[in-house]
Amino acid sequence: MKAAIVVFPGTNRERDMAIALRRVTGQAPRMIWHHETDLSGIDLVVLPGGFSYGDYLRCGAMAAHSPIMGAVRDFAAKGGHILGVCNGFQILTESNLLPGALLRNANLRFLSQDCYLRVEVENTPFTRRWKKGDVFRTPLAHGDGNYTADAEALAVLEGEGRVAFRYADAKGRVQADDAGSNPNGSVNSIAGVLSENKRICGMMPHPEDLVDPLMGGEDGLPLFEGLVEALVR
Amino acid sequence: MNKPVTVDESLAREFGLTAEEYGRVLSIMGRTPSLTELGVFSVMWSEHCSYKSSRKWLRGLPTKAPWVIHGPGENAGVVDIGQGYAAIFKMESHNHPSFIEPYQGAATGVGGILRDVFTMGARPVANLNALRFGSPENPVTRRIVDGVVRGIGGYGNCVGVPTVGGEINFHPAYDGNPLVNAMTVGIARQDRIFLSAAAGVGNPVVYVGSRTGRDGIHGATMSSAEFDEDALSKRPTVQVGDPFIEKLLIEACLELMATDAIVAIQDMGAAGLTSSAVEMAGKGGVGIELDLDAVPQREPNMTAYEMMLSESQERMLMVLRPDRTELARKIFEKWELDFAIIGHLTETGHIVIKHKGALEADIPLEPLADEAPVYDRPSIAPTAPAALGNVHAPLSLDAMLLQLVASPDLASRAWVWNQYDSTVGGQTVRRPGAADAAIVKVDDTQIGLALTTDCTPRYCQADPRTGGAQAVAEAWRNITATGARPLAVTDNLNFGNPEKPEIMGQFIAALEGMGEACKVLDFPIVSGNVSLYNETRMPDGTTQAILPTPAIGGLGVLDDVSTAIGLGMQADKDLVLIGATRGELGQSIWLREILGREEGAPPAVDLAAEKQNGDFVRAEIQAGRITACHDIADGGILVAAAEMVMATGIGCELESPDSGIRPEAFWFGEDQARYLVCVNDAQAFCARAAQAGVPARLMGRSGGNELILPSGVTISAARLQFAHESFFPALMDK
Numbered sequence: 021m022k023a024a025i026v027v028f029p030g031t032n033r034e035r036d037m038a039i040a041l042r043r044v045t046g047q048a049p050r051m052i053w054h055h056e057t058d059l060s061g062i063d064l065v066v067l068p069g070g071f072s073y074g075d076y077l078r079c080g081a082m083a084a085h086s087p088i089m090g091a092v093r094d095f096a097a098k099g100g101h102i103l104g105v106c107n108g109f110q111i112l113t114e115s116n117l118l119p120g121a122l123l124r125n126a127n128l129r130f131l132s133q134d135c136y137l138r139v140e141v142e143n144t145p146f147t148r149r150w151k152k153g154d155v156f157r158t159p160l161a162h163g164d165g166n167y168t169a170d171a172e173a174l175a176v177l178e179g180e181g182r183v184a185f186r187y188a189d190a191k192g193r194v195q196a197d198d199a200g201s202n203p204n205g206s207v208n209s210i211a212g213v214l215s216e217n218k219r220i221c222g223m224m225p226h227p228e229d230l231v232d233p234l235m236g237g238e239d240g241l242p243l244f245e246g247l248v249e250a251l252v253r
Numbered sequence: 254m255n256k257p258v259t260v261d262e263s264l265a266r267e268f269g270l271t272a273e274e275y276g277r278v279l280s281i282m283g284r285t286p287s288l289t290e291l292g293v294f295s296v297m298w299s300e301h302c303s304y305k306s307s308r309k310w311l312r313g314l315p316t317k318a319p320w321v322i323h324g325p326g327e328n329a330g331v332v333d334i335g336q337g338y339a340a341i342f343k344m345e346s347h348n349h350p351s352f353i354e355p356y357q358g359a360a361t362g363v364g365g366i367l368r369d370v371f372t373m374g375a376r377p378v379a380n381l382n383a384l385r386f387g388s389p390e391n392p393v394t395r396r397i398v399d400g401v402v403r404g405i406g407g408y409g410n411c412v413g414v415p416t417v418g419g420e421i422n423f424h425p426a427y428d429g430n431p432l433v434n435a436m437t438v439g440i441a442r443q444d445r446i447f448l449s450a451a452a453g454v455g456n457p458v459v460y461v462g463s464r465t466g467r468d469g470i471h472g473a474t475m476s477s478a479e480f481d482e483d484a485l486s487k488r489p490t491v492q493v494g495d496p497f498i499e500k501l502l503i504e505a506c507l508e509l510m511a512t513d514a515i516v517a518i519q520d521m522g523a524a525g526l527t528s529s530a531v532e533m534a535g536k537g538g539v540g541i542e543l544d545l546d547a548v549p550q551r552e553p554n555m556t557a558y559e560m561m562l563s564e565s566q567e568r569m570l571m572v573l574r575p576d577r578t579e580l581a582r583k584i585f586e587k588w589e590l591d592f593a594i595i596g597h598l599t600e601t602g603h604i605v606i607k608h609k610g611a612l613e614a615d616i617p618l619e620p621l622a623d624e625a626p627v628y629d630r631p632s633i634a635p636t637a638p639a640a641l642g643n644v645h646a647p648l649s650l651d652a653m654l655l656q657l658v659a660s661p662d663l664a665s666r667a668w669v670w671n672q673y674d675s676t677v678g679g680q681t682v683r684r685p686g687a688a689d690a691a692i693v694k695v696d697d698t699q700i701g702l703a704l705t706t707d708c709t710p711r712y713c714q715a716d717p718r719t720g721g722a723q724a725v726a727e728a729w730r731n732i733t734a735t736g737a738r739p740l741a742v743t744d745n746l747n748f749g750n751p752e753k754p755e756i757m758g759q760f761i762a763a764l765e766g767m768g769e770a771c772k773v774l775d776f777p778i779v780s781g782n783v784s785l786y787n788e789t790r791m792p793d794g795t796t797q798a799i800l801p802t803p804a805i806g807g808l809g810v811l812d813d814v815s816t817a818i819g820l821g822m823q824a825d826k827d828l829v830l831i832g833a834t835r836g837e838l839g840q841s842i843w844l845r846e847i848l849g850r851e852e853g854a855p856p857a858v859d860l861a862a863e864k865q866n867g868d869f870v871r872a873e874i875q876a877g878r879i880t881a882c883h884d885i886a887d888g889g890i891l892v893a894a895a896e897m898v899m900a901t902g903i904g905c906e907l908e909s910p911d912s913g914i915r916p917e918a919f920w921f922g923e924d925q926a927r928y929l930v931c932v933n934d935a936q937a938f939c940a941r942a943a944q945a946g947v948p949a950r951l952m953g954r955s956g957g958n959e960l961i962l963p964s965g966v967t968i969s970a971a972r973l974q975f976a977h978e979s980f981f982p983a984l985m986d987k
Contacts, residue, residue: 032413074497
């Protein structure tokens with residue numbers, strides 16, 4: 021799998037993501053500056069976390085208009101695989117590559133803590149190493165992670181099995197109105213969603229920060245291992 | 254400022270200079286200075302920039318060790334952490350701005366200390382902060398806590414540097430003057446460290462980063478005076494930070510630092526363009542000429558005076574190799590940052606400032622530095638506190654414990670940490686609260702850094718000398734408790750008005766205590782900051798000084814980060830107490846929270862015992878024979894045991910002490926040089942301790958999910974956690 025990480029001005033989790041990708045592929049991913057437009061030979065494009073353009077205007081709104089995003093849209097149109105984490109998820113919704121939007125956290129404060137995610141769909145490139153209903157721990161760190169979508173879009177997402185992950189408690193119980201298990205107040209406790217072809221995934225938490233026992237666990241590793249399996253050539 | 258002003262003694266006084274200091278300016282210049290020149294003198298000779306009250310005493314601190322690469326005098330301290338790497342670190346205060354405008358004050362405090370570190374070529378890898386707030390009962394406190402926490406998070410989270418540790422105290426003495434001390438740690442290759450001494454006559458002087466505006470003019474002067482009731486009207490002197498620009502500046506500078514373009518570099522911090530230009534040229538023994546027309550400006554019609562004194566954030570000054578300026582310009586253009594050649598180095602030994610064709614300033618640098626005032630201010634040695642008489646516990650042990658773990662200084666800080674990104678970078682091995690010091694791995698190596706900030710201001714107030722030593726010893730102990738080797742210290746000396754002999758006496762005594770502890774523990778001070786005039790003038794004319802607060806930022810190293818241990822209780826272990834217990838309750842948290850008294854002498858600091866006990870603990874951790882370790886500090890043995898239980902939810906059954914000491918003194922006394930450790934075999938462990946001359950005794954056995962007191966009374970981990978977690982949300986989310 022050849023992976024590329026897009027770096028915007030203000031991106032700050034590109035090194036975390038590179039560590040996780042290097043861990044599963046054995047090679048350093050290509051780092052792509054937002055002014056570039058060439059994605060040839062790339063199997064997976066990752067939009068990492070951070071504060072692209074300072075998150076001024078709206079999180080992800082300016083990055084969605086940078087030169088690389090034209091290439092990313094073409095890549096998506098050709099069926100390419102894209103992972104957007106945190107700010108990357110926000111950029112994907114701002115680019116209309118994924119439905120919905122990320123609002124301020126319900127408690128109006130930045131949140132940095134561990135959360136539990138329940139896997140909602142198996143056999144996608146992002147979730148194939150898990151079984152439906154599996155629960156894993158992952159850090160989250162964001163001020164604007166409160167996922168929302170209009171009723172129609174939500175019905176489509178739920179109906180088509182495009183909710184990848186939901187916030188849950190350690191035992192996998194999902195309760196949208198419980199700030200303990202759904203810390204940012206996301207609708208239906210949605211933590212990650214998929215595109216119609218299930219080749220684009222956006223999620224707020226940071227599985228890339230939990231891929232090493234030294235840092236507290238490897239709970240995030242299956243996501244990256246699954247991608248390697250799915251995209252091996 | 255555009256109307257003509259007369260430069261005279263009265264204006265000099267407005268700028269914070271004394272009549273005598275103004276006289277010195279006149280004799281150096283041989284004429285009446287221009288407004289811009291007076292501005293330069295006044296900020297360079299401010300307490301903040303000149304250390305005029307503290308310098309004499311700072312000289313006495315130990316600053317050397319074989320592993321120290323650069324001690325005080327550079328932008329930050331530099332120590333050897335092995336394998337060709339260096340840790341670069343410093344702590345700095347942003348106290349006054351944080352009272353006036355808590356969010357921006359704290360945010361720009363973080364931004365400023367980050368720049369001090371990446372200026373030297375280091376990628377910042379960790380932030381910590383030592384915070385002191387007023388009484389939780391004071392209605393203002395909540396607003397200040399909220400703004401400071403949001404500000405630290407808002408800046409640190411955006412630049413992508415994890416905030417991994419720190420400390421918080423509450424006390425009414427900080428009601429009108431909170432303390433915000435921010436620490437940054439960075440990593441560089443030892444052969445890629447950048448210094449600030451300018452060199453090469455004719456070399457271009459380059460300005461990069463944000464544009465200059467009118468914000469923060471005379472900020473350094475403001476932080477060198479006590480507050481009065483008009484403090485809030487000083488809001489315009491507080492700078493506004495932009496962490497996005499800072500992030501770009503970090504990346505652009507590090508990219509440029511990978512080339513050979515930079516001769517010297519310094520951030521524009523306090524006193525902005527003035528101090529960076531004066532210090533770089535002064536250290537290099539050269540002159541500097543600046544053309545202010547070339548300075549990128551945010552606002553129209555700025556005067557030379559305004560530009561030289563602006564404290565606009567996110568700016569750097571560099572001296573470049575002339576043949577590399579285009580390469581440098583391209584890098585800064587890539588990052589969409591301003592880049593301007595604003596002057597060059599000269600052989601005149603003067604700083605010459607031109608603006609719109611006019612000569613605005615021409616000051617000889619040598620006397621500006623060498624004839625800067627240094628004061629040996631009168632001092633009164635602190636009187637020894639009266640010993641604490643007999644005190645008696647009014648409540649049961651379990652009731653007092655529950656009250657203590659819920660008290661402001663001991664309650665869980667999770668509400669605060671959870672607003673700081675502590676994992677960005679992917680190198681955080683122990684997050685806040687998981688160990689006595691935060692542990693951060695050095696990328697691409699197995700090296701770990703152990704980081705902590707410590708100070709117990711109530712000890713310093715009662716006995717500054719003991720308090721100063723204790724702050725250093727506690728930082729050393731917290732690093733030791735993770736298994737790391739303590740290497741060096743950065744300090745942030747927060748005190749009241751040095752013109753008062755009793756405050757000066759506190760300062761001198763605290764530094765004596767710190768210096769002695771640093772010497773005995775081989776823990777030199779490599780960087781730091783002094784913040785004086787932390788006083789508030791009350792409406793009735795009296796002034797309230799803060800508690801003397803010499804905050805210590807400690808750094809230690811682990812050659813193999815996987816050997817680090819945390820403080821959480823491990824199941825089915827023997828719990829062993831290390832260190833001697835006399836039951837010292839003077840100035841204890843127990844005395845203050847349970848009896849409402851702040852009295853007595855702080856616990857004695859026995860540095861020889863501290864070293865002996867700590868060296869033994871560290872060796873045992875490194876040998877893999879200790880699985881959890883927690884230093885015993887505020888609240889004594891019982892609070893330490895409860896903290897271990899709360900960290901993992903694993904309980905323990907405590908043994909009766911049979912010590913002949915009253916129970917409250919045994920369990921809540923704050924005797925120093927002690928640790929609680931989890932070991933597999935207490936008998937063998939205690940035998941090794943005895944051989945090393947270290948007091949150690951079995952204190953209990955871990956397991957279950959309850960803390961069981963010797964009386965048989967049990968408290969569940971969940972009940973302790975509930976009490977522990979309630980304080981911050983109750984204060985802040987009401």
